[in-house]
Each structure stands twice: as structure tokens, then as C-alpha cells.
Amino acid sequence: MPPKSFDVLSHRSEAWTASAALDLLPENSGPRVEVLRGCVVVTPVSSLDRRTAQRELRYLLK
Structure with missing residues (x-):
């Protein structure tokens, strides 16, 4: 089995x-x-x- 790689992201045509x-x-x-x-x-x-930023946004929305 070949090593796993993110290169497959650009070659896969199936869902x-x-x-x-x-x-x-x-x-x-x-x-x-x-x-x-x-x-x-x-x-x-x-x-x-x-x-x-997420914490501040949560505070402002509250």
C-alpha cells in the first residue's frame, strides 16, 4: 500500500x-x-x- 498523502485531494473524482x-x-x-x-x-x-475573536464575538452577541 502506498504511503498516505494529501495529493489524492487533487486526483479523486468520486464523492x-x-x-x-x-x-x-x-x-x-x-x-x-x-x-x-x-x-x-x-x-x-x-x-x-x-x-x-470568537470569544469576543460570543460576548458581543450575548
Whole structure:
């Protein structure tokens, strides 16, 4: 079995499933990788600035 790589994201033509993502994509401690309606969604790691903005927004909305 070849090593897992994110290169498969640009070559896959079928809809993604959670099972396919677990089988084909490498584990990482960086960006969050999710499968949503057959697509892979990659979001950046939450940084201190982002968490601060989220907390402030939550406070303002309350």
C-alpha cells in the first residue's frame, strides 16, 4: 500500500466519504480535515487571534 498523502485531494473524482478519507488521507496535527456532503473541507488550525475573536464575538452577541 502506498504511503498516505494529501495529493489524492487533487486526483479523486468520486464523492468523498468519511471512510475513504480515513483510508486515503494521512493523519495530521495541523489543519482540520472534514468530509461534508461528499467534499473534503480543510480548515486552518485555530490560532490565538482566532480564538480571541470568537470569544469576543460570543460576548458581543450575548
